[in-house]
Amino acid sequence: MHKTRRQFLKAASAAGIRLLTPLGFIGIVSADESASWFKNPLKLPALQTGRIYNDERVIDLSLGYGNSAFLGERTTPTVGINGAYLGPVIRVRQGENVALKVTNQLSEPSTLHWHGLNLPAAMDGGPHQVIDPGKTWTSAFKIHQGASTQWYHSHMYHRTGIQVYYGLAGLFYIDDPRSDALNLPSDYGIDDIPLVLQDRSFNEDGSFRYASSMRDRMMGMMGQLMLVNGTAFAHFKVNKRLTRLRVLNGSNARIYNLEFADQREFQQIATDGGLLQRPVSMRSIVLAPGERAEILVLFSPGDDVMLRHKPLPKRSSPSMGMMGNMMAANDQPFDIMRFETTPDLSGPQKIPTQLIEPRSWSVSEVARTRQFTLNMQMGMGMMRGGGFGINGRSMDMDRIDARVPLGDVEIWEIVNDSPMAHPFHIHNTQFRILDRGGKPPQANELGLKDTVLINAGERVRVITQFEHYADASSPYMFHCHILEHEDAGMMGQFVVVA
Numbered sequence: 001m002h003k004t005r006r007q008f009l010k011a012a013s014a015a016g017i018r019l020l021t022p023l024g025f026i027g028i029v030s031a032d033e034s035a036s037w038f039k040n041p042l043k044l045p046a047l048q049t050g051r052i053y054n055d056e057r058v059i060d061l062s063l064g065y066g067n068s069a070f071l072g073e074r075t076t077p078t079v080g081i082n083g084a085y086l087g088p089v090i091r092v093r094q095g096e097n098v099a100l101k102v103t104n105q106l107s108e109p110s111t112l113h114w115h116g117l118n119l120p121a122a123m124d125g126g127p128h129q130v131i132d133p134g135k136t137w138t139s140a141f142k143i144h145q146g147a148s149t150q151w152y153h154s155h156m157y158h159r160t161g162i163q164v165y166y167g168l169a170g171l172f173y174i175d176d177p178r179s180d181a182l183n184l185p186s187d188y189g190i191d192d193i194p195l196v197l198q199d200r201s202f203n204e205d206g207s208f209r210y211a212s213s214m215r216d217r218m219m220g221m222m223g224q225l226m227l228v229n230g231t232a233f234a235h236f237k238v239n240k241r242l243t244r245l246r247v248l249n250g251s252n253a254r255i256y257n258l259e260f261a262d263q264r265e266f267q268q269i270a271t272d273g274g275l276l277q278r279p280v281s282m283r284s285i286v287l288a289p290g291e292r293a294e295i296l297v298l299f300s301p302g303d304d305v306m307l308r309h310k311p312l313p314k315r316s317s318p319s320m321g322m323m324g325n326m327m328a329a330n331d332q333p334f335d336i337m338r339f340e341t342t343p344d345l346s347g348p349q350k351i352p353t354q355l356i357e358p359r360s361w362s363v364s365e366v367a368r369t370r371q372f373t374l375n376m377q378m379g380m381g382m383m384r385g386g387g388f389g390i391n392g393r394s395m396d397m398d399r400i401d402a403r404v405p406l407g408d409v410e411i412w413e414i415v416n417d418s419p420m421a422h423p424f425h426i427h428n429t430q431f432r433i434l435d436r437g438g439k440p441p442q443a444n445e446l447g448l449k450d451t452v453l454i455n456a457g458e459r460v461r462v463i464t465q466f467e468h469y470a471d472a473s474s475p476y477m478f479h480c481h482i483l484e485h486e487d488a489g490m491m492g493q494f495v496v497v498a
């Protein structure tokens with residue numbers, strides 16, 4: 001294993017790819033080098049709107065094997081949905097009844113979970129909705145939510161990490177009349193661009209290298225090379241002055257702090273659950289696994305700019321010890337993709353000053369507060385592969401951890417009692433962040449969210465309401481979205497009861 005990896009790194013090095021760290025992350029920092037490398041046209045997933053049949057929008061999806069060429073002529077065995085790697089962008093409208101028909105053509109069981117959607121628990125695609133090989137599962141429900149960028153991915157218990165890594169993920173757009181009326185860039189692939197960010201590691205033969213070390217399982221799987229929509233060294237030709245980027249952190253474990261190399265301003269217009277009240281000016285944005293952001297970027301003729309990761313400010317504490325050192329050593333700057341304008345750049349297009357009023361709840365409506373403490377047991381517990389849990393308990397498919405009355409407004413207080421950050425995700429709902437470490441959230445976190453990053457030692461309170469669907473027997477999940485942590489048991493189950 002080590003030999004293979006060393007050979008790959010050697011080959012990469014010979015090809016001019018700079019090795020940034022002893023831990024082996026491959027990236028390119030110098031603008032000169034980047035220009036010669038980042039020239040692969042950004043792949044765009046197919047847009048799938050399905051067909052209307054009996055007042056239902058029917059979307060056919062098929063999980064299957066494929067081969068993908070990420071690195072020159074070497075091919076990588078991958079898994080995809082209606083294709084070799086990743087899946088189509090599913091596009092539906094608020095108020096529609098949808099039926100997602102998922103056929104599993106893999107030789108192992110899998111699931112497809114609709115991340116961020118409000119839906120009946122039995123339609124959620126979580127660990128209880130297993131699709132056996134050769135079988136078709138239909139997930140049918142009404143879309144209650146407004147315009148937003150959601151996504152979908154495998155949620156197979158103990159296999160989520162590897163199945164998503166191999167390619168079982170895609171985007172899920174919802175449109176509504178209010179967002180239509182804002183006249184935002186919305187021409188798919190022209191000025192409305194999906195960016196699925198993923199980091200991957202490869203063996204010398206081109207195959208993916210997944211979670212081979214203790215470190216991969218403990219920190220979560222970090223890759224050596226960036227893929228955007230499955231494109232390595234991606235290059236996008238910008239057509240319009242004002243371009244909307246819908247960014248998904250679809251990585252298993254890596255947290256990005258995104259900025260443009262020239263540190264230009266951009267406007268964040270949406271969080272996980274939809275549009276913000278008004279655009280928020282930013283120069284960098286942190287996105288943890290599972291999180292989405294929609295941003296508007298203004299380009300000028302002649303622009304040639306990298307989107308890159310900038311290391312986060314160090315937040316070291318004595319308790320972080322070895323793990324803190326590992327995290328710091330791994331956090332180097334690297335380029336993600338390149339944006340180059342075409343000579344006939346058209347526009348400009350106006351940025352609206354007001355967007356929508358996102359759903360909110362008042363603390364005075366709260367029926368109860370629940371606490372969730374994220375645990376990582378260090379030392380021997382970790383060495384045995386255990387120790388990942390919530391409230392001191394590891395995931396148990398036969399245990400319900402919380403019963404939430406339908407329609408109640410609740411505060412969920414999430415405490416990170418571990419030395420590293422964890423993105424906490426709640427199924428079936430969108431919430432608002434009340435406070436982070438006792439302080440109000442930043443302007444760009446004031447919208448609806450379904451995944452929130454909880455830094456080491458931090459306490460975050462979110463407020464939400466579970467609506468529309470109750471089922472005392474089918475549970476939804478709440479969990480860490482570092483997929484190796486989720487697979488190792490940092491997950492729990494709740495039901496919504498009428």
Ligand SMILES: [Cu+2]
Nearest residue numbers: 422480482485
């Ligand atoms: Cu975690």
